[in-house]
Amino acid sequence: MSRHLQLPNGLDGAEHAAFRALIDPYLMDGAALQSIEGMAREVMQALLADLPLPATVEAVTDLGAKYAVRVQQRWLGWQPGLEPRLLAWMEENRAASRSGDREWTARVARAFDEIIQGELALRRDHAGYPAGDDVTSRLMRDDRLGRPLRDEELVSILRNWTAGDLGSLALCTGVVLHALAENPALQAHLRAGLPVPAFDRVLDELLRQDSPFVANRRRATQHTTLAGVDIPTGTIVHVNWTAANRDPRTVSHPDGFGPEENAPANIVYGAGPHACPGRALSTLELRVFTQELLNATTRLSLAGETERELPPGGGYARVPLRLE
Template identity: 30%
Template sequence: MLTPEGRSDPYPALAALRLAAPVHRSAALGSHVLTRFADCQEVLTGPAFLVPDRAWCAREVPDQRGRPGADFFYSSLLGTNGAEHARHRRLIVGAFGARQVAALQATTEKITDELLDGFADATASGGTADFQELVGRPLPVALVGALIGVPGAEQGRLEQLGRGAGRLLEPLRSPEDWARADRAVTELRAYFTGLLAERRAAPADDLASALLDQCRAVDPPPTDLELADLLLLVFVAGFETTTGLLGTAVHALLTHPEQLALVRQDRALVPAAVEEALRWDSPVLMTERLAARPVTVAGVPIPAGGSVTAVLAAANRDPQRHPDPDAFSVRRPDHRALSFGHGPHHCPGAALATAEGTTLIARMLDRFPALTLAGPPVRRDAVALRSFDVLPLATTG
């Protein structure tokens, strides 16, 4: 998984590891690596496991204390447990319910159509274009920006900063990763702190204003920094994982023409195609947990404080969970996967991300009946985040 070949296609090695050692002690990661669905689900759901938090950071990596990146990562919604995590989550979970996602549908359709207009222009008369540049990245950035209240003119700059903050999700971070993340978090915190100040003076119909309204419902009330960090996390997570999903879904369909034909014939299969893309190549490869007490996973003892890494992508291709797991099948009877996590840290924006994917695929099929790959795609140079940096497509044969 840590080599260029493994980053491109980790699945053969993960399948071999699942057979040989489903609970494997990795010296490189300093963690027990889990590759079976049941084991990963247990770790993500069970009370015996926690996420690394601020106390863990102070104890295990004291040299990172005081860094903006570490302070954000180990104290935000991503890095809190128990009552503190529930307190953070209560502030934003309402923003991603079924009613809220439905209310955003018109905005999703409008942004999608505008971006596809540009993609159509770029590929007219037999031309080729990078889908990720024109659609896959700007669509989730624009939608999460509209949700939060970030003006369109600011979204491109914040996306670049967000990609720097996204390096915090990598299992092994270089000094360059830390420096880039520190700069990004510092600038993003300043931006969202300013946005919250603007909304206090002039509320709007967006998440920034909604968070301020929710403050009285949480005890103790969140600080300005906690609110800024929530907006930072929603923004970065809202486009990073969805960008991966959109590129993967399009690529999976175009490289499986028989499945694409099924979806073209029956548009009711579009949601299933998006769910299968999430299962087949998860936008997030892995996530870490810590044992809160001595515990056993599949017969392997894990000491208190011991690290375990749930490889979500491997769990989603566990043949004990999904027969013929390497096949991409839109008519699979059960697509349920761990791509958005499970348990207390299940991604609150999962429904919004899948709605974006469903809208995009449906509209692309309507507009581009001859859509095809136009060159080799380029994978993102990352381990934890599965995404394409470049996905060249053409709309005419």
């Protein structure tokens, strides 16, 4: 739940299903994902080419955040010159979220909406842009609901795709790289080459152990009872994904590393009708990031003290790394 229009997450029932049917092909279509994979590899290879080895970097900001922004810009067809503005926005958004200051958080949200509205305006007057076939333009022309999307709907969908993914992907890279730097055997295992499904299960398991997606809220649409607790209609329920992913009733050894055995209980990306529609895309982006970094190096190790991300986020705010 949110004070902002949230598509599709803020909907239920038939309305939610209709928007998922519109949105999911952009995020799950096999041909689209294949194209994004090639683009993401180009982005990561170019980012690493600017780092003569050996090098010391900060994993979340120097690598993860820049990679996330550049991939999103290319996928959506946004102006390359937006990178500094998007990186600055990510930092302020994290600070505002940690502060608990609702007015600050609202200002930061409006600032991101203005970025999106600027991209929509560019496509409408084609100033500096061809009509093109980028994802943003296609979404603007999409009429599978029987009508074009309204501006507030376009902004909500693009905000959900980008504002959430930018910070989340950067934090995921910190979790994965910290785990690899701490575990040379796992690092060697991934370097040896794994089939894509097995590689993805390793990433999912690392995020299950230490997820950046800590919790969110839901509103009960009807009266129910859950685990003996009475929940009246309209009650706000806080869902703690981190606790659920480490629940010994479903994961026999929460601190253990079991990519295969823990996969059925892994709900890092949610479950049911509201499961994250961008799971396939996010996993692909994280896999490409990790594979390309391992391909370009022979060893990853910690290069200083790490810093945990503060609530409401999880994972790491800083992971100093030595790349060799």
